[in-house]
Amino acid sequence: xxxxxxxxxxxxxxxxxxxxxxxxxxxxxxxxxxxxxxxxxxxxxxxxxxxxxxxxxxxxxxxxxxxxxxxxxxxxxxxxxxxxxxxxxxxxxxxxxxxxxxxxxxxxxxxxxxxxxxxxxxxxxxxxxxxxxxxxxxxxxxxxxxxxxxxxxxxxxxxxxxxxxxxxxxxxxxxxxxxxxxxxxxxxxxxxxxxxxxxxx
Amino acid sequence: xxxxxxxxxxxxxxxxxxxxxxxxxxxxxxxxxxxxxxxxxxxxxxxxxxxxxxxxxxxxxxxxxxxxxxxxxxxxxxxxxxxxxxxxxxxxxxxxxxxxxxxxxxxxxxxxxxxxxxxxxxxxxxxxxxxxxxxxxxxxxxxxxxxxxxxxxxxxxxxxxxxxxxxxxxxxxxxxxxxxxxxxxxxxxxxxxxxxxxxxxxxxxxxxxxxxxxxxxxxxxxxxxxxxxxxxxxxxxxxxxxxxxxxxxxxxxxxxxxxxxxxxxxxxxxxxxxxxxxxxxxxxxxxxxxxxxxxxxxxxxxxxxxxxxxxxxxxxxxxxxxxxxxxxxxxxxxxxxxxxxxxxxxxxxxxxxxxxxxxxxxxxxxxxxxxxxxxx
Numbered sequence: 001x002x003x004x005x006x007x008x009x010x011x012x013x014x015x016x017x018x019x020x021x022x023x024x025x026x027x028x029x030x031x032x033x034x035x036x037x038x039x040x041x042x043x044x045x046x047x048x049x050x051x052x053x054x055x056x057x058x059x060x061x062x063x064x065x066x067x068x069x070x071x072x073x074x075x076x077x078x079x080x081x082x083x084x085x086x087x088x089x090x091x092x093x094x095x096x097x098x099x100x101x102x103x104x105x106x107x108x109x110x111x112x113x114x115x116x117x118x119x120x121x122x123x124x125x126x127x128x129x130x131x132x133x134x135x136x137x138x139x140x141x142x143x144x145x146x147x148x149x150x151x152x153x154x155x156x157x158x159x160x161x162x163x164x165x166x167x168x169x170x171x172x173x174x175x176x177x178x179x180x181x182x183x184x185x186x187x188x189x190x191x192x193x194x195x196x197x198x199x200x201x
Numbered sequence: 202x203x204x205x206x207x208x209x210x211x212x213x214x215x216x217x218x219x220x221x222x223x224x225x226x227x228x229x230x231x232x233x234x235x236x237x238x239x240x241x242x243x244x245x246x247x248x249x250x251x252x253x254x255x256x257x258x259x260x261x262x263x264x265x266x267x268x269x270x271x272x273x274x275x276x277x278x279x280x281x282x283x284x285x286x287x288x289x290x291x292x293x294x295x296x297x298x299x300x301x302x303x304x305x306x307x308x309x310x311x312x313x314x315x316x317x318x319x320x321x322x323x324x325x326x327x328x329x330x331x332x333x334x335x336x337x338x339x340x341x342x343x344x345x346x347x348x349x350x351x352x353x354x355x356x357x358x359x360x361x362x363x364x365x366x367x368x369x370x371x372x373x374x375x376x377x378x379x380x381x382x383x384x385x386x387x388x389x390x391x392x393x394x395x396x397x398x399x400x401x402x403x404x405x406x407x408x409x410x411x412x413x414x415x416x417x418x419x420x421x422x423x424x425x426x427x428x429x430x431x432x433x434x435x436x437x438x439x440x441x442x443x444x445x446x447x448x449x450x451x452x453x454x455x456x457x458x459x460x461x462x463x464x465x466x467x468x469x470x471x472x473x474x475x476x477x478x479x480x481x482x483x484x485x486x487x488x489x490x491x492x493x494x495x496x497x498x499x500x501x502x503x504x505x506x507x508x509x510x511x512x513x514x515x516x517x518x519x520x521x522x523x524x525x526x527x528x529x530x531x532x533x534x535x536x537x538x539x540x541x542x543x544x545x546x547x548x549x550x551x552x553x554x555x556x557x558x559x560x561x562x563x564x565x566x567x568x569x570x571x572x573x574x575x576x577x
Contacts, residue, residue: 114272142366
């Protein structure tokens, strides 16, 4: 397996979740660590983001899957850009009865200067339930992590354009950050759809 | 005129031809616009312009602007842009009209979304375009007249201040920037006419002991809509006795494939017309601009591509105290973006003006601009 920086980050997130997310009682707020409180850059942990998106989460399991070369090629054709990795780590929150509430995938795309790390949460039917920005590292363009912008992604699926000036309203002065999120959300949805097509999900 | 039509056709052909095959490299350098090494990022933008009109035609490597951005710590960021204009300065006997300068270099210290410190060479938040001026971001090659003659874009000044944004409700967002800066210098007024471009102050030394203030307050009631008011005020002469104030109002509205921009500015400067006689130089201008984005992803090998039709109406009055000395411009543009980061622009410009104390407009001059601009 080729571990890029993104994969390393995802792996650390996976360890983070494994250490503290199972089991999590419904309604119990996750406590940020002192390091997180001290840093205004890390807005949400993956665990917190999942609890923001779904209520009644009792546990979270994870699935690590690899996209086939054909699936990678198809995604590249749709997006016009190759994916940085063929590995997809899917978090699956479950309620107290063990029912899967949806799927969550962490993505990372470069804005103007630095990577934006975000989490896409979908329904079991792979429609976006919400997007949460976990880490935003730039001085300008931070409006992309505000709810009034992120709510635009709700209900999007892999067939949605997710394009600026089509179904996503741009933020002036944060065009590259908006494009990065558009690309990242679409990439996550296409990856999940490929896995569902292959009956991995 | 037919020569200009030919240029338009050539520009459109250049913009749309030859994209059947995507670059074969899958290197991350070609997927990501910027290089990141450790805590620093290196990137930038550049453009190439072609001008044609009654005065002749020429290529112009207008801007090459590398930027360096560093995340010193979670709360401390350094951002800078170094601007090479018109090829920069060339060593040797031949004089050039190039320029190399630091467009901005700031250290930002983040306290909270609503309160941050910024110091260094600052992009003055006077109007919207002065801050958001990257050529790959703009849909027309030439900047608006009001942002050349009333607001001297790109205006960057040395100073420090605060900026931030906060939501009053989930939808209503307020953002602000306010800085104390060195301000303009004596040459901002020449022969009773305001010329802030000539009067942009030194970055290393204030010409008087009086600082200026520049700030902008933006209000966005919902996503895609924003209204901003900004002001630059302070003494500009060496004695610190004469005030220069430029105030601006800007607005943006976006919905679906449509986007509308507007900006107006008014400049006023006191000056001593003759010993003991105080007068005021005034200039004003505005622009209205509309964009329509279409055929998004219609070219199959380029799924991120989009075409944009743009139109802008410009007006500027260089001296409000006399008849004449004003200029109008209509610009029609057709752009092709391969991705949002790279744009080919084709613009037709229709200019007319009035000389001092003349009430009739001159004949309309037609010109053409082609440019390619990209982030890297």
